[in-house]
Ligand SMILES: [Zn+2]
């Protein structure tokens with residue numbers, strides 16, 4: 263197996279402890295050198311609500327979401343947003359290398375085995391993005407790991423998130439709408455909403471809000487990067 267990011271040969275030997283924990287071997291698509299450039303969030307002094315690293319208390323953004331939407335943020339993420347993650351998403355999303363969707367397969371799969379939810383949904387691409395890119399990056403990232411249900415639609419925004427500054431991002435109004443399928447889900451079910459990157463939390467908070475308003479109370483969110 264070769265690393266999807268750099269093409270280097272991957273050493274796939276599992277540690278004994280991993281064999282007991284997971285029993286079956288989880289495919290790995292990233293080499294040790296690329297992996298060494300990642301900064302796992304686990305075990306850092308994170309915000310307990312959103313995993314913002316090295317803060318040790320509830321961060322300002324989470325306090326703001328609580329005040330604005332009465333949302334007690336329950337977010338988990340795997341890796342700190344650093345240069346490696348930045349370059350990864352540039353290749354994956356901007357240049358549309360869909361094969362890179364599996365680079366973090368092993369990490370996401372492991373997380374999924376340790377957590378369970380009744381319903382797993384995701385932040386969909388807007389129609390114009392989907393058309394321009396030819397694939398939905400968040401769906402592709404998680405489709406082989408979770409049983410994904412499409413429950414939200416995203417309206418086309420005035421300008422792409424990447425071109426907005428922090429204040430503009432925070433102030434962007436709600437751009438999601440629930441699909442009729444959402445009505446068929448029992449309100450006592452636990453919901454997990456997936457996204458690729460958590461920056462200000464706005465995207466996930468807006469989608470969280472849709473579920474909250476629909477009457478759900480057990481709502482969690484997850485992103486690859488924070
Ligand atoms: Zn590599």
Ligand SMILES: [Zn+2]
Pocket residue numbers: 309310311312313314320321322323324
């Ligand atoms: Zn926070």
